Amino acid sequence: MPFDKDAYRDGYLRPKGKLKLTTLQDDLFDRYAITLPAKDADVAATVNAVRSFWSSQQRGTPLQKYAAMCQAADEELRQQKVAAGPHRGKDMLTAGWWEAKRDEADTAAQNRISELAAILKDSNGAYGVVTRSYLATCAERLALAPAQAEAAAKTVGLEVVDDVDIPDGPPVGRFAALEQDLSVGQVTTVPTLIHPRCAPFRIASRFESPSVPSARLDIAGVRTQELEANRQPNTATWNARRSALNMLRSAAEGGADLHQVALYHLVKSVTGSGVPGTAGIRAALLSRGVEERDANILAVVLADRAATSSGSGVARAEQLLQEGRLREAVSIAQSIPQEGGSDQVKQLLAKIGSAKAQLEVLLAEADALLAVPDEIGSAAKLREAASISAEDAAERMALVPLSPVRELRADVGGGSVRLHWQPNVGHDSDTGYIVVRSAEAPPKTPANGTPLPAPAGTSATDAHAPVARTVHYGVFATTAGRPSSRPVTVDTISLPPVADVRIETGADWVNAHWSAHPDVHHVEATHNDGATATAVPVQLAGAKITGLPEGESVHIELVAVYQGTDGRALRSAPVTITGIPRAAAKPLENLRAQPIAGPSGVQVRLTWTAIDRSEVRLKRNVSASRWISGQLVTAEDMAGWGTDITGQTDVQPGRTVLDASLPPGVHHVVPFSIGGTGIITGRPVSVGVTEPVTGLSATLFQSVARLSWTWPGTSNLAEVGWQRDDAGEDAVGLVKLSRAEYDAKGITVPLGPEPCEISVRALIFVAGRTFASPPVTVTVDRIAATRVDYKVSSSPGIGPIGGRTKRVTVTASGRTGPLKIALIAAPGTFLPATPDAGVTIHEENLTLDAGQFHTFSAKIPPAISKPYWVRCFLISGDAQLHDPLLTTLKEG
């Protein structure tokens, strides 16, 4: 029984994984790929292999999730051992455990089969058949396989039959008329109409007549019987039969299945007869000529259906009322026998009457509101009515126009008119709009004017609006099945200004050009210098002004003039264009860029000296430009390259300064000079911008400060500088360190007798140059300048006797000020950390020169016995007091 991983994955784990089950099924043998009989070794190998395979599934996959469920269940199964019998005490790695499991499963299944057999005998024993679907439902509830359920049916002598496909509704039109004709024609079934001597017949799965084997429910059969009927006298009975046959022939020619028609009619006739119960249905079927076996099948099927159907005619009518289907409810109510009707029927009729009255009121209110006109109110009433009778409401709604649009406005610009509006209540995604233009009068219907192209959404553009006259626009809302809305109108006069305005410049002149609407009468050009306005002669869509000073802005105002229908001049809105007379530009070669600390972070200061009167524009990009200095470029080239640099500009004599806020990173800056003959590039510069470090802090140690900070994302290099106002060799320093060095070793700064100011700058390399961020600084306290050491020696002693006089020798690395040193003694085994941790046995005031020795002695008080420590502390003065070897301070 070797374990086949592929087969297990494809045959078990993958299908189970796809089911996304939340609990495991009763499939123990499949789950562990166990087939019996097997040997213990095989079982153990297979179970272990399966467990290993579960563990090997890739995390997060459906297979792994299902395998995890298996593993969880496996933990419990591992604990299970066979409780009794020949395999007692066996665990799941043995064949005996699995044989016991198989026996358990078999026994449980057998009990459930017996239980099902008893149920089936009670429910279906009298009819000898059971439907497959009913059996499947029972099997599922009792956790039996279909084969086991069929075995149960067989033990009680039941035949398992397929379900009968009975139409839910009339399979042909005019079924009620057919029903009526059959009734008047005194024929109980469709088969006996077509084949009068076919009873008993089979009808459940297909039509068959043992007595008339050739009988078929088809067009030929109907035609044959029609010929026979046509030969019969003109009586009401035969007329009805002929009519029924005629209807059946038409239906069959139209593709209807006459077996389905016959089955539906038969079922409707027996279930509508008022005969309750399966036995009653069976008897009714037999009485209509249905063969006994099919009568049993149909009775059982109909009983199953009845068990699951929602209820009787009254209940159905009630449900239809609640669903707003008044007409159908009335129809059903009318089919319920009312003689001596029950209370339920009376209540139903009362409800129907009330609903009808309420419907009438709502429809009348809707009509009244429509007359106002208030389409929104009318539609609201009809929606209310729809909750009673959707059909009535829908019929009436088809007469109510949509509500008109809201907030229509017209924007006149260029040569076009743009219309905007808002949808009103009741407008939805199916609502469309029609926009109509009329030069005569406001449109009242969509036919009163020229329709514009279908609008997109709630706006429309009239690109060909007539100019210099009043134009009326009307907007109508439309939808399928309802009249279009009333119009909403707006009037406009279009006076398009000149377009495509551009200006040429020379050293002392400007020349404005434009294009104008074809209907324009003429264009007026005015030179406006702020104080006076002077008319400029216009020639061939151009207006030129000469004799201007170089470098000063010139403003020209252009107005299109139209002639109205009454001959009056109508003037468009003015268009102003500005130009600066300029000579040819020279390339800017002296641009400089440098990061500076701005008021709100890092900025870049760009400085240059103007070399002519051309306009200088600076642009930046992350990549270098392809242009060399002095190259002519088009306006499109300039516009398409990089981003404009803007900022506060300070124009000083001979020098222009622009402080700009640029994002961190590398920037290539190109100066463009815009002159009278075109745009020329200058010498590009590069600049790196990096944010400063943040969170700079210094942790103070004995003689150094260890720095830490947070690096900005744009920099992996920093410059650390420090400065102290003392004469020490290490009083000033500057080091660069990379981020890797910072991570590996960190950085410390030496401390000295004066406060130390430390600054850190983040650095960034661009094109061989280093750019630094603004510095971040921190100031660290001074430490004492002079180091003072001391030694402690004891007077000779033997064991506990003697040695209680301590001689202290103090020396200094440099000249000190006045110092006060205390010698303390602390009983116990712990080094005293502070003077108050022991007893002060001596205080010495002293001043030392470099290399000078100073000695004093003190006796240990008798109260202090070994073990004890002695230690000196600096009580006052400016020095660093260093302990000697600690073993010399300890006694005992």
Added chain:
Amino acid sequence: MAKSVSACPFCFSRVDTSRLAYQCSGRGTVKTKCEQKEDPMREKHTGSRAPSYPTFMPTEPVGVIACPECGGPAKRRACPVCHTAVPDAFVDNDNPMLGIVGSKGSGKTVLMTVLTKQLRENIGKRFGAAVRFATDNPDGFEGVGQYTKEREDNMFLDGKLPMGTLQNSQERRRPVVLMWQAESQNRFGVRRLKSTALTFIDSAGEDFNKLEDAYALEYLAACDGLTVALDPFELPGARASVTLAAGATGRSAGANPLHVIERITEILRIEHQVKRNRKIKVPLAVVFTKIDAFFPTLSRDNPVMAESASKFAYDNLDGQTVHEHMRTLLHQWGAEEIDLHMRLNYDTYRFFGVSALGAEPIYDEDRVSPGGVRPHRVEDPILWLLAKEGAVKTA
């Protein structure tokens, strides 16, 4: 050849390093070639199911050794017990094993990660020693690359603190094994290579609290020197002396440092069969982590605050001074029992104060301080132990 017995850094069995097993190289012969597969012995003794080539004891311990399965050459050496390949330096050598353990929340994982990196990148160079990983799956990661990425890069580059070690009795932890290899000189001036296995197990502290993890017991028993990481925040006196950020405490789940030490003492006494009236010979470095939190309470001339000496030898005087000052700190924190316990039970021990991160992390976000990882004196304990083993000089 003289018998050299060392603890296998993977299964902790004492093995004769001159009588190691051989492992097939996988090169095979023209006819056949061995495939890597799971080795039951490796799984049994180390829990590792990583596939490996067949491992065997040679019948002829001299000459070219051939794999008995494929006939191909077998040159790699392996532990005869757990079949895990050992570094070359392990062969024919005394390989003292130095371990690190700690209580839950003591910052042991952080300490181990920082120390491993420091030893490889800085400390080894300082002492002229080659320090490298000696296992292909340090701390259970699939390869050194993954360990470096997940552990070191996450912390040093991305600033993320590692998650606490989960106690999981079903899954055996894999050690981080570093091989410290340096030249040493004996009293006659003869120089020879000496290697020392530094085996760190990121063992959840609960294991030591409960004394139930056999693997932990084997580990402790095998170590020739031991570093014990303790969380000072679990000492009420220490905790009261500083203002701690939210989330700083409670990570040790009440693992009293004294109890942890007592457990370890108990294990060592049992495993090394030390009588009650004798002291344990195994040198023990008692390391109080997170010492940076106490910098504000220390005077600037306190040696605990001083930077490590950057000498080419272990500075014993500095170590002794720190030891005494740490004892004083214990006294100030009201935790003298720890010192007393150490004095009564160990021949050789020393106290250390270290900080793997150098600054208080952002506990709520499980991130290191924005200034990055700034280790403080993390190497001192291991250098002291190495000095004890003669692997580094003492100044």
